[in-house]
Amino acid sequence: MTHEKFHYRTQEELEARAAELGLHIPLAADTHVLAEPVLFAGRMVPNRLGVAPMEGADSLPDGRPSQLTYRRYTRYAESGASVVWFEAISLVPEGRSSRTQLYISKENLDDYKRLVEATKEAGLKKNGYEPFTVMQANHSGRYSNPDNHPAPIIAERMPWLEQFRAADDSCIVTDDYLDRLVETFGEGARLAKEAGFDAVDVKSSHGYLFQEMIGARLRPGKYGGSYENRTRLLKDSIAAAKREETDKFLVTSRIGIYDGYVYPYGFGVSEESPDAPDLAEPIRLLKELRDDHGLSMVCLTMGNPYATTHVTRPYDAGMYVPPEHPLEGIARMCAGIGQVKAAVPEMTIFASAPSYLRRYADLYTAGCVEEGLCDGMLFGRLSFADPDFANEILKTGRLDPKRVCLTCGKCGDLIRSHKPTGCVVRDSEVFVPFYKDYLEGRDSLPENFRG
Numbered sequence: 001m002t003h004e005k006f007h008y009r010t011q012e013e014l015e016a017r018a019a020e021l022g023l024h025i026p027l028a029a030d031t032h033v034l035a036e037p038v039l040f041a042g043r044m045v046p047n048r049l050g051v052a053p054m055e056g057a058d059s060l061p062d063g064r065p066s067q068l069t070y071r072r073y074t075r076y077a078e079s080g081a082s083v084v085w086f087e088a089i090s091l092v093p094e095g096r097s098s099r100t101q102l103y104i105s106k107e108n109l110d111d112y113k114r115l116v117e118a119t120k121e122a123g124l125k126k127n128g129y130e131p132f133t134v135m136q137a138n139h140s141g142r143y144s145n146p147d148n149h150p151a152p153i154i155a156e157r158m159p160w161l162e163q164f165r166a167a168d169d170s171c172i173v174t175d176d177y178l179d180r181l182v183e184t185f186g187e188g189a190r191l192a193k194e195a196g197f198d199a200v201d202v203k204s205s206h207g208y209l210f211q212e213m214i215g216a217r218l219r220p221g222k223y224g225g226s227y228e229n230r231t232r233l234l235k236d237s238i239a240a241a242k243r244e245e246t247d248k249f250l251v252t253s254r255i256g257i258y259d260g261y262v263y264p265y266g267f268g269v270s271e272e273s274p275d276a277p278d279l280a281e282p283i284r285l286l287k288e289l290r291d292d293h294g295l296s297m298v299c300l301t302m303g304n305p306y307a308t309t310h311v312t313r314p315y316d317a318g319m320y321v322p323p324e325h326p327l328e329g330i331a332r333m334c335a336g337i338g339q340v341k342a343a344v345p346e347m348t349i350f351a352s353a354p355s356y357l358r359r360y361a362d363l364y365t366a367g368c369v370e371e372g373l374c375d376g377m378l379f380g381r382l383s384f385a386d387p388d389f390a391n392e393i394l395k396t397g398r399l400d401p402k403r404v405c406l407t408c409g410k411c412g413d414l415i416r417s418h419k420p421t422g423c424v425v426r427d428s429e430v431f432v433p434f435y436k437d438y439l440e441g442r443d444s445l446p447e448n449f450r451g
């Protein structure tokens with residue numbers, strides 16, 4: 001496969017290419033459905049557009065938000081999106097993805113209170129409503145780099161993943177550690193509530209620890225092997241977080257429903273083909289999270305950005321040439337999420353990964369909602385690129401084609417090299433200097449940013 005550039009000048013051209021590839025890409029005639037409110041668990045958010053969680057690697061060394069973090073979140077809130085799903089925030093130092101990943105603790109709680117307050121105020125002032133804010137609690141697991149050097153904490157050995165990042169038996173996490181982690185996620189929920197977030201996400205996606213555990217068929221003991229054992233960490237952590245739930249504070253989860261690994265590794269994978277999801281287990285999990293744990297809203301995603309990047313975020317430029325046409329990734333994502341939504345229709349489901357579609361990401365989102373595949377969409381790379389994306393859709397009916405994401409992959413380069421992350425192309429004044437540091441192998445210190 002080679003990179004096929006995105007060259008669709010009209011919606012018809014895009015539809016024709018999808019048809020040629022035998023794919024169904026939902027595209028609505030207009031975006032009016034996106035201005036409708038979404039209701040879940042007694043809350044109402046005024047539109048169907050959200051900002052996806054995206055690590056910015058711009059915390060201060062002790063985990064507090066920097067000026068760059070404030071800049072990102074106030075811009076997200078001003079975008080008009082009704083949901084701002086905060087990036088992966090670590091609850092333990094050893095689970096940080098970098099020295100500059102956000103890390104919340106009792107000691108820095110006041111800093112997070114100020115960040116959430118500033119985010120809500122920015123939305124209220126600009127748009128007349130506060131965004132619904134979700135704190136994504138994560139443990140980076142295999143991708144932990146607390147000092148900017150790999151220090152993997154893994155569920156089981158996975159030779160295929162270890163071509164991309166070395167690990168050995170000493171990296172396998174113990175059951176005792178996982179028992180304690182359940183309580184840490186309960187405590188994390190309490191911190192999120194006290195900081196003023198509207199919800200906490202017990203994250204299980206993208207190859208991080210919880211996602212890896214859920215696919216750990218070869219792991220012995222109470223957290224591995226059977227479906228019941230593999231889902232134990234996630235369910236127990238959700239139950240611990242649920243102790244903090246109130247009518248103003250919700251527990252949710254961003255769940256990876258398909259990893260794209262070769263069986264017996266990964267979740268939602270088919271025994272026959274690594275390219276085709278088998279959603280029987282993910283659907284069972286979502287039903288149990290709805291019925292036994294009372295989850296009413298979730299975000300669904302796919303893939304592992306370190307190993308199956310094209311599955312998580314379809315793209316057509318950058319260092320890795322994807323093994324499939326990006327439209328295949330889009331079609332897999334919306335069909336898979338739609339299959340889960342059909343099985344749990346009363347759950348509110350936010351879908352993921354519209355950015356590859358550039359100026360058509362809005363019609364695609366509306367198409368997915370109209371076809372009942374999801375209730376709303378979280379925009380990732382596009383919200384780095386265009387800080388007004390939701391207001392453009394809500395006020396003019398369409399995205400501004402000159403401001404959309406080009407899926408160039410440079411934000412991915414920045415995050416992988418632990419540099420403050422944003423759009424190098426559309427927000428160049430801030431992020432080109434960090435990109436130069438990346439190219440020239442220099443450190444970048446978020447605290448040196450003077451915005």
Ligand SMILES: Cc1cc2nc3c(=O)[nH]c(=O)nc-3n(C[C@H](O)[C@H](O)[C@H](O)COP(=O)(O)O)c2cc1C
Nearest residue numbers: 052053054055087088313353354355379380381415
């Ligand atoms: C730089 C970068 C950082 C990301 N960080 C996170 C994260 O912290 N948590 C998460 O769940 N997903 C993360 N993602 C994945 C996005 O939320 C999203 O699922 C993905 O980019 C696909 O959406 P898009 O096509 O709109 O970009 C990240 C993606 C990028 C590009």
